[in-house]
Amino acid sequence: MRAAILTIPQPIQQRPLQIAEVPRPEMKPGHVLLRVRACGVCRTDLHIVEGELPPRCPQLIPGHQIVGDVVEGATAELPVGARVGVSWIGGTDGSCWYCRSNMENLCDAPTFTGYSVNGGYAEYALARADFVFPLPSALDDLHAAPLLCAGIIGFRSLRVAGVEPGERVGLFGFGASAHLAIEVLHAWKCDVYVSTRGASHRRLAESLGAKWVGAETDKPPVELDRAITFAPSGDVVVAALGSLRKGGVVAINAIHLDRIPQFDYDRLLWGERQIRSVANMTRADARDFLQLAAEIKLHPKVTSFTLGQANEALAAVKSDAIDGAAVIVP
Numbered sequence: 001m002r003a004a005i006l007t008i009p010q011p012i013q014q015r016p017l018q019i020a021e022v023p024r025p026e027m028k029p030g031h032v033l034l035r036v037r038a039c040g041v042c043r044t045d046l047h048i049v050e051g052e053l054p055p056r057c058p059q060l061i062p063g064h065q066i067v068g069d070v071v072e073g074a075t076a077e078l079p080v081g082a083r084v085g086v087s088w089i090g091g092t093d094g095s096c097w098y099c100r101s102n103m104e105n106l107c108d109a110p111t112f113t114g115y116s117v118n119g120g121y122a123e124y125a126l127a128r129a130d131f132v133f134p135l136p137s138a139l140d141d142l143h144a145a146p147l148l149c150a151g152i153i154g155f156r157s158l159r160v161a162g163v164e165p166g167e168r169v170g171l172f173g174f175g176a177s178a179h180l181a182i183e184v185l186h187a188w189k190c191d192v193y194v195s196t197r198g199a200s201h202r203r204l205a206e207s208l209g210a211k212w213v214g215a216e217t218d219k220p221p222v223e224l225d226r227a228i229t230f231a232p233s234g235d236v237v238v239a240a241l242g243s244l245r246k247g248g249v250v251a252i253n254a255i256h257l258d259r260i261p262q263f264d265y266d267r268l269l270w271g272e273r274q275i276r277s278v279a280n281m282t283r284a285d286a287r288d289f290l291q292l293a294a295e296i297k298l299h300p301k302v303t304s305f306t307l308g309q310a311n312e313a314l315a316a317v318k319s320d321a322i323d324g325a326a327v328i329v330p
């Protein structure tokens with residue numbers, strides 16, 4: 001099969017992914033072999049390919065937003081031809097304290113799709129049968145792919161931030177994840193304030209009904225109940241903190257941040273403001289979000305790339321060159 005392979009992490013301008021012919025994944029018990037129909041591109045893929053996340057395998061196929069058809073390993077629940085999604089959490093041990101305590105997103109021995117095992121920048125991918133999700137039939141492959149990490153983890157970020165219906169919520173950064181989160185927030189009757197770099201991202205936020213839109217570290221005109229940051233930048237976290245009311249929460253939706261700069265505790269954190277990180281997702285998050293996505297007819301904005309353009313797709317995510325989500329169609 002054809003696949004995009006990472007051997008040595010390098011800046012994306014050096015084109016670290018090589019498109020090559022490799023053997024199809026070998027079947028394993030408890031797994032399904034999927035023919036990949038589409039695979040979303042996530043900023044985490046960029047952190048893996050550029051080496052901000054340390055390598056876990058000598059050779060890797062990235063990609064953790066896989067839409068595919070079951071071709072082998074079918075069961076009664078997952079017949080041949082069933083269309084399913086695979087996300088970032090590719091498996092957990094099911095036995096550690098976190099798994100037993102309903103926090104499988106924090107599992108001590110997780111499998112990460114497209115990081116600790118091969119992912120979906122390929123024609124075929126292997127996935128644990130108990131970690132695939134049926135997808136809303138209303139969405140085609142291209143539009144279903146971004147739901148699988150951008151959507152699910154964006155939704156988890158709203159939960160971690162403790163968003164209540166009708167609240168004022170800030171989104172700092174407006175890429176693949178935020179452009180889906182805003183629609184969930186509107187379904188919950190929240191007012192959404194968006195601070196983001198890039199004029200076209202600001203226009204997209206306006207067109208999706210943001211109450212107010214400003215530049216990257218602009219302060220919204222009201223105090224926010226909750227804020228979610230999506231940019232891999234600690235300055236943005238501090239800007240988000242500075243726009244919260246007392247008792248408000250910032251949730252950081254980023255697996256990697258450049259740093260957290262020094263900031264003024266008395267002014268920014270005192271008053272029971274909180275900073276929380278968002279780590280991974282549970283299967284319950286996935287099921288709840290995919291059901292909500294179908295109910296509210298969530299429709300991602302996507303730009304498609306071929307497998308041969310995998311480096312270009314990641315470069316586009318890095319430079320904010322596209323609105324919404326990038327998706328590879330092998």
Ligand SMILES: [Zn+2]
Binds near residue numbers: 094097106109
């Ligand atoms: Zn565990």
Ligand SMILES: [Zn+2]
Binds near residue numbers: 042044150
């Ligand atoms: Zn992701």
